[in-house]
Each structure stands twice: as structure tokens, then as C-alpha cells.
Amino acid sequence: MQDVLKHIDDNVDSRLEELIEWVRIPSVSTDPLHKDDVRTAAEHLVRDLKTSGITKSSIVETDGHPAVFGEMKGPKGSPTVLFYGHYDVQPADPLNEWDSPPFEPEIRDGKLYGRGVADDKGQVHTHLKAVESILKTAAELPLTVKFIIEGEEETGSTHLEELILTNKERLACDVVVISDSPMFSEESPSICVGLRGLAYGEVIVRGPKQDLHSGAFGGGVANPANVLSKILAGLHDDRGMVTVPGFYDDVVALTEAQGTAIRSLPFDEEKWLELTGSPSTTGEEGYSTLERIWARPTLDINGMKSGYTGEGAKTIIPAVAKAKLSARLVANQDPDVIIDLLEKHVRALAPPTVEVDFIRHHGGKPYLGPTDHPAFEAARRALKVGFECDPVEIREGGTIPVVSTFSEVLGVPCILMGFGLPDQNIHGPNENLRVNCYRGGTRSIAAFLYQLAETMGR
């Protein structure tokens, strides 16, 4: 394996040049004007896969932007790794906030700048180049690798679930690897073992048939905005806990060890707070900030509207008051169960003096990796080899529905090891990928394939 790692180290510069060529293609999936660029980037990727030695690679059409599949067999009986990533990118606006043009990537101060260098082209590239270095050094892969790289991640992965379901056999594997998330810090290569899910609903409280004069009618009928406030206030207790009955029933609690591990991470809370601009951190009693965001469910109002919201004063009793509400879920909360409980609780809090509608929006399941699975041990060892320092286990507060889709449809664990950094500015101007992380990531992926072949080889 040392030869493989040396090959990777020796070729970082030339491969960054290859990556730059790919990043030059503005594959902005959300913008119809870039439709052809998206396909060009897919075709470029197929060529790059083939160049890297993954000869069985091709475009797979969807009803939207195409996906790219690839496969390279390892020894008979060896395990299979499926790499997932995406080659589409976010729009680059606002252009004037970039220090160098988003689609003319350049390296400055040890970082590659350009739209998509971190999210996700640069990270997908580490997968390809790890495989290439093995093939160029060792002639054979230690196991089978497969690729599914979509072009619609930034538009909500519209056709991905369908793609996975209809290609279940072709994508069959022992573990899915995704590199589309940041490391905890440059000194802490990370395995993300948990993602929160999402349940989203909307409460609509209706009172009078139209806005009423608050003088002529105020005091005689229920004010929907007053009622909605009471309902919303009834969703949390004074300790910051959600009061929806049954809400916590399926929550997998943090073990003592997991809590201690999270609390011992070198988390700069002050810097994080500065990033938010809020006066202070707060949340569910008894947990640290990272525990609250990573491992505890929440219930947030995402929007509210009622009555008059323009300048100055208008004296009405609003006819309607609305709120959008969403819960971030942790394993093993089920979005369908939670949205049922939420609706039930909201209706229980509503008095008969108003009418209440409850609308459900799309949700997503939480994910908690089976960290005792041998693939996780392989990932830990691989990151230590790749970055030459100890990795940490982290979680993400956000939701990536495709992770639980892969996990459930293919019946395998997902290893999320990303190589970006918290200041990578994905979706913003000056998106960047540290060259050291690109190198360490490629090394880690190569090491992972060897480690996994060793621990899971039959």
C-alpha cells in the first residue's frame, strides 16, 4: 500500500490540473441555461473514470439530468464498495463576491478555489484517483468498486431514489461511501455517523371569514393569531423539550461514551456563536451545543404569517394565522409517525372557537450508522493512514434523505467521510478545497479499499 500512497502523493499537482478542467464546466443543475453544461460535465466524468481505469463506465439517463455509473471488478469473492457523489454544482452568484472567477479555478495559499471544488467534484475526484493509483501501482483492485454519480443533487435528487430502486442489482454492494461533508477540522479527519431526519408540517388557524375590525368585534370572537401563538407556545416546555406526546419515544439516546466523545471534541463554541450572530447558545437542558444539534431532535417554527404585516398600524382581527413547523429527527424517529403526533397535538391544543387545518410537507428519515460494522473500523484506520492523525466521529444536524435510501434499499451501511473543511463556503462565494485535504482524502480512500478488503474479505 505504501507504493499506492507514494503514487498519490507524487501526482497531486497533475491531478489537480485534471480536476480544474472538470470544474471549468459550469454544471449548474438548477439553471436551465446550463442544461448542456451539465451533460458535458457528465461526459467528461465518464472519460475521466475510463482514464482512471474504471473502464465499465457510462451515462445513465433519467427524466432529468443524467447520472454516471461506473464499475471495476476486484478479485472473486471480494467485497464491493459503492461510491456515491454528484457532479452538478450550485449557481455561482453573487459573482462579484468571488476573488477569482468561479469557473476558472485557481490555487492560492494551499487551497483550490472554484464552484464545485468541494461540493462535490473535488471529493468525487478523490474516489477516482484513489482507484487509479491502485491500478497503476498494484495492477489489481483489492475489491470491487462501483460508482453512482448523479447530476441532480442540487435540485433535490429528484430521480435518484427511482434510479437506485430500478438499478438495485447493478448497485448491489457491501458498503456505500459518500464524500460530501466537511471534516470537523483540518486536524480531525472525520467519519460522520449520524444525520438528522425531517418532518415538516403547516398549521393554519381560521377564525372569522374575513379580517374584522378589532374595535367592533374585538373580545367577541377568537383571534386566530392569538390562538396560533398559544398552540405554538404549547410545543415546548420551559426546559426546551418538545411537549408533543410520544415525540421522544423512539429516540436512540446518546450513550455515556458517545456523549463524552462529542463533548471532548475541540469545538470552538464562541466562534460558532459568532457565525450565527445570536446573543447566546441555548436549547434542550442537559446537553452541550453539539449534542443538541447532532443527536437531539428539535421542533422549529420556520415561518409565520397572519393579518397585517406592512408599515404602521392596522386594527384588525386576522381571519387566518399560519405557521410552518419542522422537526429535525434522530434515529429511530420516523417522520410519518412524528408528523402524526404533531398534528394530533396541534389539534388537541386548538380550541373549538377556531378551525384548524394541518398540511404535511415532504420529510426525510434520520440516519445513524452501525458503528460496530467492520466498515467503520476500516474507515477509522484508513483516515489515520490518509491524514496521519487520529480521526473523530461526528454527526450532522442536517438531513440527507439519500443516505437512508441507500441504507434501506441496498441493505448496507453508509460511510460518510468528507474531505472539505467548515470554511469551505459551499453554496457561497469562494468555495474552496484545501490541497492537503484533497491529498489526504485520496490517500484515505485508497487505504479504505485495502482495509475493507482485509476486514470484510471472504
Add this chain to the structure above:
Amino acid sequence: MQDVLKHIDDNVDSRLEELIEWVRIPSVSTDPLHKDDVRTAAEHLVRDLKTSGITKSSIVETDGHPAVFGEMKGPKGSPTVLFYGHYDVQPADPLNEWDSPPFEPEIRDGKLYGRGVADDKGQVHTHLKAVESILKTAAELPLTVKFIIEGEEETGSTHLEELILTNKERLACDVVVISDSPMFSEESPSICVGLRGLAYGEVIVRGPKQDLHSGAFGGGVANPANVLSKILAGLHDDRGMVTVPGFYDDVVALTEAQGTAIRSLPFDEEKWLELTGSPSTTGEEGYSTLERIWARPTLDINGMKSGYTGEGAKTIIPAVAKAKLSARLVANQDPDVIIDLLEKHVRALAPPTVEVDFIRHHGGKPYLGPTDHPAFEAARRALKVGFECDPVEIREGGTIPVVSTFSEVLGVPCILMGFGLPDQNIHGPNENLRVNCYRGGTRSIAAFLYQLAETMGR
């Protein structure tokens, strides 16, 4: 006085024709396109006052639309009545919902239809014509009458307070009479003895410096919308009472007799509820609907806004959450005191995890007439003469700030006796004034002048 009443009865038709000529002038004060029409209506009024015998009448300029003053002296030592009203009208939109053109008044089924027939030209007309009938029948008025008729009531009476203050001597009187409110029903000519006041504020809760991703940050910092809901929910208890400390301290409670009188009015609650469209009536425990609207203070949310309010789902923690709040006040609550208490309570409810701004908007004082003043007895007797049935005492839930201004600046009681009906559609299409009410109103005003001269004559 019987001759006067007969003169009024005999001239109803011809006077309605005169009124129609005035209503034809579209004196829409809110619309700059009608600026000249407003002045034309004022000039028309001055001519009409003079024709009615109130020879000392003239336009009084303001920085906005002009007002019209009038005066006709009675016997030396007799009391003085000041009539207040307005000659400007609401816009007539939506025009297509009128059964006859708003500025081409016509009489159908015993009602005069047209914009301003009830609010307030038709009611001002009763004042003029009562005086005219006395002068034509008795040669001399029993007391001195003065008029102040403004052209900015529908735009918030912008210059009225200034006008009253700078013309305090000229407007000096013993009682102010205003006819700009509906009667309880056609069978119940009414004296409105109470108006609610208004205190208006706006709460702005700020958390993060911009909307945050609810996954990446949810659980770590306070959500301003969640916090605002708690604050707003903390303004009322479960019995519908306002929980702002000190809120009820200055409330003049209904006497047993006043409560009984209100509850014994022939109030059709079901019909009223149908008008609102709400599922049921509700409010402060222990009071009937009319008591709640007329004689108890309220605190209503008039508007709320936070975060994402468009279609579908957006998963953010909003940076800001706002609510507009207003209290309807009853005697002797002071708007300045109440807004202080409200701000103090809101701030007390806000946690240190957010920042709170509190903005004050313009308020208005409540009014409660001194019903044991002889002018009220005179009004009761006058209405009985005018409508030939027993009058009732009512209140209004809304606010007419000018009433407390008159009362305080001139140091006299205001008698509110209006001759419209609850279905008069002021501000809406098909505004109307019942001919019988116009007749009864004119008779009542004439009778009132005699009654007042008798009870207050020196």
C-alpha cells in the same frame, strides 16, 4: 315644539332632494384626484348652512382639506350646543357591487342609497334641518348652536385636534353632539355612552443575524419565532383575561345595573356571529358578548410575520419574528400607561437568548360619557320624541379619538346619537340611510335643542 316636528315631517322629501345634491359631490378625502370635489362639497355645505338660517358660516382652512364652521346665537344666557360631523366620504370601490351608482343617490324601499348618505353627510344634514325647521317655525332658536364639520375624518382627522385647540374660544360650548354611529336597531334609538380607546405596539424579536439552516443550527440557538409565540401566548390566561400586570387597574367596572341593561338588549347573537363567520363567540369569562366588546378591554394580535411564508417547505431558523399588537381600552385606562405596561411585560417574558425591540404606534383614549349630566337626560327625552319609542344606552367597541379630544379640550360631555342602522354598509357598497331614521333623527335633534334649553337654561 309640535309645529317644529310637523315642519320636519312635512319637508322630509324636499330635504332628501337637497341631501342628494350634496351626496352627488364625490368628496373622497383619501383620493388626491378628488381634492377639488372635497372643497366643492365644503362650499356646498356653507351655502346649505346659510340657507338653513345659520348665517354665520364659513370655510376654515387647514393644512389639508378645509373644515366648515357655523354659528347661530340663541337667547342671551342660553346654553350652547356644538355639532361635530364630517362631509368627506370613503372611496366607493368596488363600484360593480353597488346596485345604483354611489354618487347618483336614489331612494328604494324606504332607504336612500349613496356614498356618504349615512357616513356622515345624511346625519350632518339632520342637524342643519332641525335648526332650519326651528327657525322657520319659531323664529328663534332656544339656545346657541355651533358647527364644526371637517373634511378629513376618513383620512384620520389629521388637522382636527389642532383646529379644536386653536379655536377653543370660538368652539366653546356646553355639550358636543355627534351623529356618526348606528342605532342599536330601528326600534331602538340609541345614545352611545362609551367608546373604547386604543394602545398599539409592535414586538420585534431578533435572534441570528440571518436566517439559519434549521439542520445545521437547529437546537443550538433560540428561534425568534418560537420565542415570539411564547411571549404572545403569555399575554392571556386560560380565562381569556389579559395577564399584563396592572392592565385592569384603571378599568371602570360595569355597574350591576349597566351590565343588566346591556344583557337585556335585544341582541341577536346568532346573527352577529354569522356576520363574523367565526365558529363561535368567545372571550373573557363572566361577560356576555356585548359586554366584552363594549365595556371590557382586549389585547389582540393584528399581524405576525417571521421567516418563510411562501409555498411549500423551507427549513430555516428565522432571523426575526414580528407581531403587531393592540389593546382596546375602556375608561379610565390610559393608552400611554397601557403601552408602558405592555412593553414591560413583553420584555419580562423575553429570554436573554434573543433581542427584543418594541415600537409604539399612535393610540387613542377611551370615552365614557357622564350619563348623569342633564344633557343625557335631554337626549333620552329627545329621542323618545323624535322616534316615538324608548331609547337605549349603547356603547361602541371602536375608538373615535376626537370624542375624548372634544371632551378634554372643551371640558364638556359628548352626546353620540347616530341615526344609521347596523346594516347601513358604511365604507362598503350600497351604503344607505333609512328615510324613517333621517326623519326621526331630524326630529330628535330639534327636540334635543328644546330639552337641553329647558334642563340647562339659566
